[in-house]
Amino acid sequence: MTVKEPILELKDVHTYYGNIHALKGISCAIPSGDIACLIGANGAGKSTTLLTIFGVQRAKRGEILFKGYPIHHLRPEQVAAKGISQTPEGRQIFPRMTTLENLEMGAYLRNDKAEVADDMEWVFDLFPVLKDRTRQLGGTLSGGEQQMLAIGRALMSRPELLLLDEPSLGLAPKLVEKIFETILEINKMGVTIFLVEQNAHMALSISNSGYVMETGRIVLTDRAARLLENEKVKKAYLGE
Amino acid sequence: MDNASFIIQQLINAIFLGSIYSLIALGYTMVYGIIELINFAHGELFTAGAFIGIIVLAALQNMGFVETHFVLTLILVFGMAMAYVAVLGVAIEHVAYKPLRKASRLAAILSALGMSIFLSNGMMLSQGVSDRAYPAIFGLKGFSILDARIAYGQIFIIILSLVLMVALNMFVNWTKLGKAMRATAQNQTMARMLGIDIDRTIRVTFMIGPALGAAAGVMVGMYYGSVRFDMGFIYMIKAFAAAILGGIGSIPGAVLGGIIIGGVEVLWSAFLPSEWKDVTTFVVLILVLYLRPSGILGEHVSESRV
Numbered sequence: 001m002t003v004k005e006p007i008l009e010l011k012d013v014h015t016y017y018g019n020i021h022a023l024k025g026i027s028c029a030i031p032s033g034d035i036a037c038l039i040g041a042n043g044a045g046k047s048t049t050l051l052t053i054f055g056v057q058r059a060k061r062g063e064i065l066f067k068g069y070p071i072h073h074l075r076p077e078q079v080a081a082k083g084i085s086q087t088p089e090g091r092q093i094f095p096r097m098t099t100l101e102n103l104e105m106g107a108y109l110r111n112d113k114a115e116v117a118d119d120m121e122w123v124f125d126l127f128p129v130l131k132d133r134t135r136q137l138g139g140t141l142s143g144g145e146q147q148m149l150a151i152g153r154a155l156m157s158r159p160e161l162l163l164l165d166e167p168s169l170g171l172a173p174k175l176v177e178k179i180f181e182t183i184l185e186i187n188k189m190g191v192t193i194f195l196v197e198q199n200a201h202m203a204l205s206i207s208n209s210g211y212v213m214e215t216g217r218i219v220l221t222d223r224a225a226r227l228l229e230n231e232k233v234k235k236a237y238l239g240e
Numbered sequence: 241m242d243n244a245s246f247i248i249q250q251l252i253n254a255i256f257l258g259s260i261y262s263l264i265a266l267g268y269t270m271v272y273g274i275i276e277l278i279n280f281a282h283g284e285l286f287t288a289g290a291f292i293g294i295i296v297l298a299a300l301q302n303m304g305f306v307e308t309h310f311v312l313t314l315i316l317v318f319g320m321a322m323a324y325v326a327v328l329g330v331a332i333e334h335v336a337y338k339p340l341r342k343a344s345r346l347a348a349i350l351s352a353l354g355m356s357i358f359l360s361n362g363m364m365l366s367q368g369v370s371d372r373a374y375p376a377i378f379g380l381k382g383f384s385i386l387d388a389r390i391a392y393g394q395i396f397i398i399i400l401s402l403v404l405m406v407a408l409n410m411f412v413n414w415t416k417l418g419k420a421m422r423a424t425a426q427n428q429t430m431a432r433m434l435g436i437d438i439d440r441t442i443r444v445t446f447m448i449g450p451a452l453g454a455a456a457g458v459m460v461g462m463y464y465g466s467v468r469f470d471m472g473f474i475y476m477i478k479a480f481a482a483a484i485l486g487g488i489g490s491i492p493g494a495v496l497g498g499i500i501i502g503g504v505e506v507l508w509s510a511f512l513p514s515e516w517k518d519v520t521t522f523v524v525l526i527l528v529l530y531l532r533p534s535g536i537l538g539e540h541v542s543e544s545r546v
Binding site: 010054056074075077079080083085086088092094095096097100104105106108153157 | 283416419420422423426427429430432434435436437438487
């Protein structure tokens, strides 16, 4: 792996849902500027990992470091203020707010109005269809549009690290491709991306590094290109 | 009185009563929208507003202030009642609801009922059990359209309600804090992940809702000329029905529900024995719960789609 400074580091993180031990000691380090992906079956704990990073779920043990500072004791609104944003599972669009308002909420913590307006133009450049939907309520958008809006909203905070939970879920193949192209484009702007995906092939093909998760543990860590060639990964996740 | 006058008269009555119910219903619906709790203490907050109004108004009247500064008097009476009850609302949220935010729904409801009983008894002890007369600052002055008598007090109350509702609408739709409040109501976890301090948005909701209820309390006191510690109960029931009818959680729904409940009540009183007018509210409530539990503008369907 690269020797770049990790922007995000998890050290032996444990998370519980009541008595259920959902994360059983997750450790990973994501270099600044990379795309890293977390793949694995349903229920392996991928979404829980992202929610734990954000403080929505509390890590019971272990450490989470963002740019070297511990964030595992922070509440979600404080994590957001550090420069992390997330498009969570299910997109979580505000259904009775317009596209424009959803995007504005993404920039809630910012006061630099002019630059927020620039970033909104950037989001509209990335996803032109949103520009035609500005006055439409979030709840009435199609699944694909909601996914684009969720990513756009996450970008509006101008994050250093973007956590994406299953951006391809439920989308037509053509749209999936478009979303992944856009993820690469966002990454080129300097945003580090941590991607959770079931579509392992797509995810690994755009990532620098990959993590394979099984029942609350990371069982395999390698460069994404090598995971694509790994026999076990091929068999279990790439359907080859 | 000819037909046209009769219709005008009843229409004004309906709008008047409807705006009062709407103002109270807004408090229910906003609080429900943001923390999914029926704030049973809301009726008492309405009554508290009426009492603060009477205290301020009586003091100003003793000073001879009312005659010389009529408009300023109204601003002071409504302003102080609303401000005081806003603080009370936040205090109640902090003491009775916030600690139970993660507890079961039932625990929070019981806490709300307890708060209602506590406030009601507090007002009984401090303000007495009998009716208190409200200084009649509008008197019976008014004007006529055809044969319909319209009191200045009624017109003032209708206009003030309208102003408050428009201001609320501007706040929730145009300001950053207002939008953050709606975001919190629609998806708390996501709101937090965007950096919204939901404790703050909930506090603001518990300022605005009760303040609107307090304004309604002062209006009722001024118009009907008296207040009592338990006057909030019947208004609470009607406004609650209005909020459910409009679709609990929906701000336009609360206004619409209030106007309909007020309208039905006035219509009933116009043609049928008025002792039975309160029953109409319950009939409407039962019909709504039976036929369309999500209310006229309730949006549970679209919410579950997302």
